[in-house]
Amino acid sequence: MADKRLLLIDGNSIAFKAFYALYQSVDRFTNQDGLHTSAIYGFNTMLDNMLSVVKPTAALAAFDAGKTTFRTKMFKDYKSGRKQTPMELREQFPYIKQLLAARGIESYELANYEADDIIGTLAKQAEAAGYEVTIVTGDRDLTQLCSDKTTVSISKTGVSQTDHYTADYVKQTMGITPAQIVDVKGLQGDTSDNYPGVNKVGPKTADKLIKQYGTIENLYDHIDEITAKKLKEHLVEDHEQALLSKRLATIDRDAPIQIKVADLSYQGDQIETLTAFYQKMGFRKFLSQMGSAAAEQAPTIKFTTLTESNLDSLAKLGQAITFYLAMDGDNYHEAPFVGFVIGEPDNWFASRDVNLLKHPKLKALLDDEDHQINVFDAKRAYVGLHRLGIQLNHVDFDMLLVSYLLNTNDNSNDLSKVASKHGYYNVQSDEAVYGKGAKRAIPEDDEVLFNHLTAKAFAIAKLKEPMFKDLTEHDQTKLYQQIELPVAFVLARMEIAGITVNQDQLTEMGSKLSERIAEVEQAIYTAAGVEFNIGSPKQLGQVLFEKLNLPVIKKTKTGYSTSVDVLEKLAPQAPIVDNILKYRQLSKISSTYVDGLLKVIYPSDNKVHTRYLQTLTQTGRLSSVDPNLQNIPIRTDEGRQIRRAFVPSHPGWQIFASDYSQIELRVLASISGDTNMQDEFLHNDDIHASTARRIFGLESNDEVTPELRRQAKAVNFGIVYGISDFGLAKNTGITRKSAQQFIDKYFAEYPKVHQYMQDSVKQAHEKGYVETLTNRRRYLPDINSRNFHLRSFAERTAMNSPIQGSAADIIKIAMINMEKAIAGMEAKMLLQIHDELVFEAPESEIPVLQKLVPKIMDSAVKLHVPLKVASHYGATWYDAK
The missing domain is CATH 1.10.150.20 (5' to 3' exonuclease, C-terminal subdomain)
Incomplete structure (x- = not known):
């Protein structure tokens, strides 16, 4: 490889190529400010590719300075008729130049000249100075610059794949030399650049003539040799036009540029600037790539392997302690323990033996009010430690929660991704360390595992100060300290408590549902006159629209649509459709809510322990998984019957439920200030x-x-x-x-x-986000x-979002206050289902709950209209509605 390598980038051409490749294929390529980023993203993909291939010592990106050039003076219609550049692309050009600067590449444009002329002139200078030149473009016109020292790389599909044209490759593929390309263009013209060439002379004829005569000038010197009468007439008639077109096609290699090859030293990525740019653009992939590279180069963070013999060393730790408990799996109620790290930036202790956490010296550390504990996910850590009989208290920094509040659009629960989002890249993902799929395995080497876990803990400690600072700037410290962090512990205790499920009741429901499904299935077969797979859209479509000749309402790529909205429109015309809808409904209840629940009942306590995802939704609403108890159907009696299986955990107890009435409309009335609604x-x-x-x-x-x-x-x-x-x-x-x-x-x-x-x-147009009553933001x-x-x-x-998010805030506040209010009672809060709270309690405490729960829920926040709560209780969750 040559010691001097120049990379020249055709800025406009690559930007256009990237824009159209990505803008049409991806539904959403915008950052949080609404800026379209498809061209920027594609341009950067090209840079990654070409920089790794060329490894330049010098680089420059050339751009067109405007529509008026010396060519438009020669021919006023040059490039006329082109569609106006879309605003979505135009707005990206300044940022593409920012990107280039951040990657250590200079941009240049010259009035009255095109980017091609800048590139041609610099390539000529570079060749004379002994450089190996690579030009990257989406425009084949630049292949005229190919030589033994210059390669023209033309992007094929999108910007990531390129064909590399050398002088030999041009000769092999096109049958002419690079210099003859302008002669061919002069004869055939160019519809894209809108210059005429010779009338009725297309690419094949132009190629043939130039291969025979070499140049346009030589062709006209031998014009009498042309025997085809019509062709000769057109050539003679358009002689001047052909010469003009050749001049228009020819790149000026002596443009009066004010920059020299010696000035184009490639600086490489400006890491800090580039990181900030990627963050502004929302380019997670590129940030992650930077993080992987940084992680490979990062120094190993020192740690001490913790054993029972050196536990006294923990006494040296300061007030702020970072703790990370690793479990292998999403469901922390049962995921195997991997190990833990505890310490501070200059003093880390790691171990695989989680039973060490039960030792009084460690146990006390995690429950000492004089220490502030920093964690990644407080709820996960709390439940994991509870499994070991340990109480986690005094959490100060929950990195996952803070990151979520700062921008709910970025709701990953992967520590490495969250860290990179906030500018820290020296931590790898679990997948990078453990592998994935069948090859996934926890490293047996302590050095490898503890390096990984310590890097995670270090990231938590490192990011605490800047993330808290951002939280303060967003005016969200109160939201975090008084709502999100406290409710994380409330949710943890609710998850641990779980709710009892009567398996016999559920199994009996399953049997009855199976009988009902069989009845409906038989009615469908009778009406259809044939047995078929009702669950197959293809077979169902054939029965409905070909055999029964029902009107076709909608088609898909694969055939007839049998979606719910289509079937609901057809239902009045044929009783079979009602039964198909009923069949689908019953089948889903049976598979999802009967069979599904039976699979996740814990045999140790006959309960399900749902997990609440606190950082998933963009409104602040909670989501329930493993199992999802928020989605149990309530619109049909068959769906509601599932709630009969949810019962108290003790004989003589009752299920008590309270829910807000029309909370979102009440919030709307309050925040809008509409007196009629109020x-x-x-x-x-x-x-x-x-x-x-x-x-x-x-x-x-x-x-x-x-x-x-x-x-x-x-x-x-x-x-x-x-x-x-x-x-x-x-x-x-x-x-x-x-x-x-x-x-x-x-x-x-x-x-x-x-x-x-x-x-x-x-407000959204001006700021890019909206807020709830408690300053929860949605970008x-x-x-x-x-x-x-x-x-x-x-x-x-x-x-x-401000309405729905405020409603979410209100019920979270109610949950925090409610847990405090029942602290001295036997009653337990078990579930949060949208605007409903579900409890279990002895019958003797039901009268207390009837007064207490509405009082607490009604007073969660002070609105301009009253909150209203309805309460019910009974032997099952079904009876409590």
Whole structure:
């Protein structure tokens, strides 16, 4: 490889290629500020590829300075007729130049000249100075620059694959020399650059003529040798045009550039600047790649293997202690222990023996109020330690929770990814260390394992200060300290408590469901006149639309659509469709909620211990997994029956449930300041009936029919989600015109609700995020998107997130207060299901809960309207509704 290697980049060409390759193939390539990033991302992919291949000692990216050049003066229609550059691409060019600077590459443009001319001139200079030159472009016109010292790399699909053109390769593939390319272009013209060439002369004819005569000039010197009459006439007639086109196609290799090859020393990546740039763009992949490289180069963090004999060394630790408990698996209620690390940045102790944590000296350390404990995931650590009989208290920094609050869009629970997101790259992922799939295994070498675990602990300690600083700047310290961190421990204790499931009851339900499914299945076969696989969309489509000749409503790439919305439209026309819908419903209840629950009951206590994902949703709502108890159906009686299997853990106890009534509408009434809506809640009116009265112009709520109330309810809840006339029409079965009239009337009756929604969208456009009552943020990357659908969805999200997020905040506060309130009782809080809290308690404590729970839940926050809680209890969860 030559000692001097110059990389020249055709900036405009690569940017266009990258933009169109990625913008159309990926639904969303924007950062959190709404900036489109497809061209930037693709451009960087090209840089990664070419820098590794070329290993340049000098580099430059050339850009067009504008539309007017010396060529437009020669031919005014040069490049005219091209579509205007999309705004989504234009906005990216300044950032592409920032990217180049961060990667140590200079950008250059020259008035009156194109990027091609800059590249051609520099390539000529570099060849004379003994450089090996590589040009990367998406434009084949630059192949005219190929020589024994210059290679032109042309991107094929996207920007990651390239063909490398040398002078020999041009000769082999095109049959002409690089210098003759402009002669061919002069004869055939160029539709892209919009210059004419010779009329009726296409690529094949142009190739043939230049191969025979060498140049356009020599062709015209021998014009009398052309025997084809028409061809000769066109050549003679367009002689000047051919010469002009050749001049237009020819790259100027003596452009008056003010930069020399000697000035283009390649600086390499400017790590700090490039890291900040990747973070701003939201390029996780590139950040991760930087992290992997950094991890390979990172110095090993020293640790001491902890044993029973050196436990006294822990006394040297300061007030702030970082603790990481490693378990192999997502479900920390049963995942095998891997080991642990405890210590501080200059003094780490690691061990595989988690039983050491039971030793009084270590146990006390984790429960000593004089120490502040830093962890990655407090809930996971709490449950894991509880399995060992250890109490975790006094957590100060929960890295996962803080990261989630800073940006809910980035909700990974992988420590290495979270660390890299906040600028720390010296920690590898578990997959990189343990492997994946069948090859996954915990390293047997203590050095390897402890290095990995200590690197994780070090990242937690290292990032505490900067992440807390960001939390303060976001005005979210109170949200973290008073809501998210306390509720993590509440959730941990609820998960540990679990809820008892009557397996016999569940098994009996399964048997009855199987009988019912068999009955429905037989009714379907009878109506169809044939037995078939009801679960196969293909077979079902053939039966419905070919055998029974039902009207085809929608088709997919694979055939007839048999989706729920299609079947619901067909149901009035054929009884078989109702049975198919019933079959699907019953089958899902049986497989997901009967069989599924039976699989996850712990034999040790006959309970299920759901896990609450605290950092998953962007609104702050909790999610339930292993099993998902929030998704148990309640709209059908068969679904509700599943709740009969959930029972108290002691004889003579009851299940007690309380849920907020219309909490999101109450939040909306409060934060919008709409007095009409507030008055209805203050007077305890039926909000849906009152809305119907207003929309339909009735005298009193007594005149509201069930159907009018249903439509008003759809408007109320639809408005909360920024519903359109189309969406409301679909939900209510009315016309779009009527739906729009409903919406208009609604906003006329509740004007401040309308104003709130407009203000929310405005704030989102200006700041890029919206906030709840407790300053929980939701960033909206698409809020300023040029794509109408993406922008519209972001605007609807801007309207809803403060409402839904505030409701989530309220129930979390209620849970924290509720746990404190029942601390001296036998009652236990078991579940949080959306806006509902579920308890178990002895019958003697039920009267206390009836007064206490609503009181605590009602007073979670102070709104301008009262919160309202409904409570029920019974022998099962089903009976408590």
